[in-house]
Amino acid sequence: MPVLCSKLLRKLEEFVTRDEKLSKEAAVSGVGSSLLSGSLSMALCYIQRVFRLGPLHPQPRILCLQGSPDGPEQYVAVMNSIFSAQRSMVPIDSCVIGAQHSAFLQQASYITGGVYLKPQQLDGLFQYLSTVFATDLHSRNFLQLPKPVGVDFRASCFCHKNTIDMGYICSVCLSIFCKHHKKCSTCGSIFGQAQSDVASASERKRKSSET
Amino acid sequence: MPQVRIIAKNFMDMVASLPAVKLDKLYDNTFICEAILRSLPPLAKKYVLEMLYIDSPITAKSMEEWVLADGFSKHRVAIDRLIQLRVFTETVDRKKETTYRLNPTFQTNLQKHLIHGGVLPRESMPSNITVRLPSLEDLEAEALEQWECFLLHLISSAHAERLTNFSSSMMKVFQRGLLSQRDKEAPRLTVNGFQFLLMDTNAQLWYIIREYISNSEERGVDPADLISFLLELSFHVTGEAYNMNTLNEVQRNANQGPCRLGLGQTSAGVASTILGRKESWFIPTKLATNLSVSLSDSSSRKQGFVVVETNFRLYAYSTSKLHCEILRLFSRIEYQLPNLIVCAITKESLYNAFENGITAEQIISFLQQNAHPRVAERMPSVPENVTDQIRLWESDLNRIEMTPSHLYDGFPSREVFEGACDFARECNALLWEDSKKMRLVVKGEIHTEMRKHLQNQK
Numbered sequence: 001m002p003v004l005c006s007k008l009l010r011k012l013e014e015f016v017t018r019d020e021k022l023s024k025e026a027a028v029s030g031v032g033s034s035l036l037s038g039s040l041s042m043a044l045c046y047i048q049r050v051f052r053l054g055p056l057h058p059q060p061r062i063l064c065l066q067g068s069p070d071g072p073e074q075y076v077a078v079m080n081s082i083f084s085a086q087r088s089m090v091p092i093d094s095c096v097i098g099a100q101h102s103a104f105l106q107q108a109s110y111i112t113g114g115v116y117l118k119p120q121q122l123d124g125l126f127q128y129l130s131t132v133f134a135t136d137l138h139s140r141n142f143l144q145l146p147k148p149v150g151v152d153f154r155a156s157c158f159c160h161k162n163t164i165d166m167g168y169i170c171s172v173c174l175s176i177f178c179k180h181h182k183k184c185s186t187c188g189s190i191f192g193q194a195q196s197d198v199a200s201a202s203e204r205k206r207k208s209s210e211t
Numbered sequence: 212m213p214q215v216r217i218i219a220k221n222f223m224d225m226v227a228s229l230p231a232v233k234l235d236k237l238y239d240n241t242f243i244c245e246a247i248l249r250s251l252p253p254l255a256k257k258y259v260l261e262m263l264y265i266d267s268p269i270t271a272k273s274m275e276e277w278v279l280a281d282g283f284s285k286h287r288v289a290i291d292r293l294i295q296l297r298v299f300t301e302t303v304d305r306k307k308e309t310t311y312r313l314n315p316t317f318q319t320n321l322q323k324h325l326i327h328g329g330v331l332p333r334e335s336m337p338s339n340i341t342v343r344l345p346s347l348e349d350l351e352a353e354a355l356e357q358w359e360c361f362l363l364h365l366i367s368s369a370h371a372e373r374l375t376n377f378s379s380s381m382m383k384v385f386q387r388g389l390l391s392q393r394d395k396e397a398p399r400l401t402v403n404g405f406q407f408l409l410m411d412t413n414a415q416l417w418y419i420i421r422e423y424i425s426n427s428e429e430r431g432v433d434p435a436d437l438i439s440f441l442l443e444l445s446f447h448v449t450g451e452a453y454n455m456n457t458l459n460e461v462q463r464n465a466n467q468g469p470c471r472l473g474l475g476q477t478s479a480g481v482a483s484t485i486l487g488r489k490e491s492w493f494i495p496t497k498l499a500t501n502l503s504v505s506l507s508d509s510s511s512r513k514q515g516f517v518v519v520e521t522n523f524r525l526y527a528y529s530t531s532k533l534h535c536e537i538l539r540l541f542s543r544i545e546y547q548l549p550n551l552i553v554c555a556i557t558k559e560s561l562y563n564a565f566e567n568g569i570t571a572e573q574i575i576s577f578l579q580q581n582a583h584p585r586v587a588e589r590m591p592s593v594p595e596n597v598t599d600q601i602r603l604w605e606s607d608l609n610r611i612e613m614t615p616s617h618l619y620d621g622f623p624s625r626e627v628f629e630g631a632c633d634f635a636r637e638c639n640a641l642l643w644e645d646s647k648k649m650r651l652v653v654k655g656e657i658h659t660e661m662r663k664h665l666q667n668q669k
Contacts, residue, residue: 005326131261139253142282 023068033071036064036104040081040092047090059137061091061114064105067098072163074104075156082108091115093133097122103152103163110151117146158186223250225421226438227295233435234297238316241324246442247296248321254282255289259298259313263321268302268310362408362415363533405569408537408577515581519556521594527552528583540564541574556597561604571605615655616642619665622649627668634664 019034040062047060062085085092091114094105101118109116119128135143154163157178168177173187183190226247229237237243248259262269271290278286290311293299299311407418420441427434516534518526525542527534528551535552538544541564542554564574575598582592591598622628628649635641640654653661 126264127261130263134260135257136253139257142254142278142285143257144277144279 033074034066034068035074036066036071037074037077037081039064040078040085040108044081044084044088044090047088051088061093061137063133064092064094064108066094066096066102066105069098069100070102070104072156073161075161076158078104078108082111086112091137093117095119095128095133097125101152103154106148106151107153110148115145116148223247223296225424226442227292229435229438231297233433235314235316237435237439238297238314238320240439240443241320242446243439243442244317244320245324246446247298247317251296251298252285252289252292254285255293255298258289258293259321262311262313263318263325265313268312271309271311274311358416359531359533361419363536405540405573405577515583515587517578517581518583518586519578519593519597521596523556523597523600525554525556525578527554537577540567541569556601558604561601562608565605565608571601575601614642616652617655617658617661618650618652619661620648620650625649627665630668631661631665635661 023034043062047062050058050060082092085108090112092105092108092112093114094102094109094116096102096105096116096118106116108114115132117128117132119125132145135145154165155167155176156163157167158175159177159179159181162178164176164178168180169175170177170184170187170189170191172189173184175184175186177185181191226234226237238247248256251259258274274290275283275286290299293311294301298314298317300314301309301311303309407415424434424437427437516527516529518528520526525538527538529535530550535544535547538552538554541560542556543560545553545555547553561571561574565571575593578593578598579591586592619631622631628646628651632641632644632646632651635651635653635657638657638660640657642652642654644651
């Protein structure tokens with residue numbers, strides 16, 4: 001085995017053991033997920049640096065290889081990374097090797113125009129990588145690539161980090177909450193009373209001006 | 212196997228046109244495998260990667276399932292290319308099913324290269340003596356100067372101040388097709404020659420290298436060796452010195468050629484004097500390391516230098532003798548200052564150019580392509596009255612159009628004559644008819660059909 005490969009393998013092993021330790025620590029505090037938002041932001045920063053370095057446009061794309069389940073507490077950060085990837089036209093490919101589908105990565109690939117795939121047989125991972133994910137952006141226009149089966153669009157609420165189907169949304173900053181609040185915790189706008197209250201209040205006002 | 216006649220358009224086409232045995236031998240070198248992989252069209256590149264670790268042949272049908280309907284032509288192009296280069300081998304089995312698999316040598320070499328990486332069989336110069344190596348800028352300037360000198364020599368040997376190291380017979384080879392030599396007259400630039408001057412440096416380089424390689428057999432050098440050396444050259448680091456002793460005999464000879472073109476630099480004088488040993492080194496330049504990069508990359512576009520005024524005056528901000536010679540081809544040079552050439556485009560100078568086979572469009576596109584940045588922003592960059600006049604002067608020379616044709620007369624009856632006229636009209640070949648005297652003139656190319664037609668009438 002040449003030096004390069006053994007070094008690469010050693011680093012990968014180190015990374016996995018460190019990650020395991022970290023997730024064990026995190027599991028104590030109740031979270032057991034990988035830091036997707038952090039890795040996405042780092043990749044985007046690197047891409048931005050290459051963009052700004054010169055006229056070079058290497059047509060970058062991001063590949064996420066995720067094994068652990070989503071961490072709903074990272075929702076905002078992940079969504080922000082996804083939108084900034086969309087703005088800089090960087091597709092996010094996702095290869096999920098964990099047990100369950102990842103809603104974050106489904107959305108990421110859907111929004112940025114990348115490929116989302118959950119390989120059926122993990123033994124042939126290399127073939128999946130070289131067949132699907134190694135395809136350059138130009139060739140993707142001509143090739144049959146895995147289509148999204150269905151995208152889980154559910155969001156996490158900002159207050160309790162729960163994944164919800166239905167909730168309350170701030171009309172000013174579009175923050176999502178699972179139950180009614182008096183004041184938006186993100187932008188600080190004060191939510192008015194229910195519609196009926198407002199109507200009766202204006203009626204009262206008119207009445208007073210008449211008298 | 213599709214026997215496509217290959218017109219050598221770029222280097223890779225040239226590689227593809229090598230005989231099969233030589234091509235297979237070429238793939239013994241891992242670097243060449245990688246260079247070939249790099250040169251492939253995107254879809255073909257993808258197919259190679261996909262098949263890299265598949266050992267069994269794959270049917271053509273299942274490969275076609277990968278592509279979308281509107282990408283099918285691209286798929287065909289990619290597959291044809293891979294077969295031409297013998298990267299894919301095609302077999303048709305008993306059930307008439309076509310299957311493809313990777314060339315085994317290519318496959319194992321590329322796998323090896325992917326896992327182990329590769330080290331060039333060259334000894335690079337130890338860092339303790341690289342003190343007096345030319346800087347990258349110097350190297351590039353030197354290479355371009357060398358190249359310009361070569362071009363100048365190519366067009367007009369009389370004006371070259373410094374002779375290039377090519378033997379005159381070599382020069383003749385390069386000039387073939389670019390210059391036309393009439394008896395006891397100075398050689399003149401042909402249409403192709405002018406087209407050549409209009410191309411950017413990279414494209415010109417390719418043209419010359421192509422000539423150099425296709426001529427190599429006459430010189431007793433195997434073109435495969437030459438190609439493999441040039442491909443390998445593109446993996447060297449620009450501006451770093453490599454020991455000449457690590458090259459074999461053929462490569463050393465091959466290196467002589469490119470060096471003179473500014474592809475590399477042998478710096479016997481630079482390094483060996485420091486070492487005090489008889490060792491020589493070569494330093495690849497940017498021109499060389501870009502060899503396996505595709506031709507379409509036009510980032511090496513030079514800055515323009517020509518300003519054309521509406522009074523047919525032409526100002527060229529250039530110190531280059533080559534530019535001066537090019538301008539002299541179609542304009543009258545009025546005076547030359549250290550950094551400026553002033554010319555006038557006149558009827559006489561243009562007629563001179565047209566006589567040499569240079570067309571008005573070529574001249575205009577030369578002026579437009581080389582427009583000075585100040586005028587290049589303007590639309591049009593060359594004044595319209597000048598371009599119009601150049602075209603008008605050209606069409607002045609082409610007032611008469613010649614069409615080879617046949618005259619038929621002495622028709623037995625008016626009916627036969629009318630029939631013949633109609634037949635010619637149908638073929639879109641009737642040029643002139645005189646119904647009174649029953650004569651008609653028909654384009655030369657349908658003469659045989661016409662005769663058959665008339666014979667049938669009888």
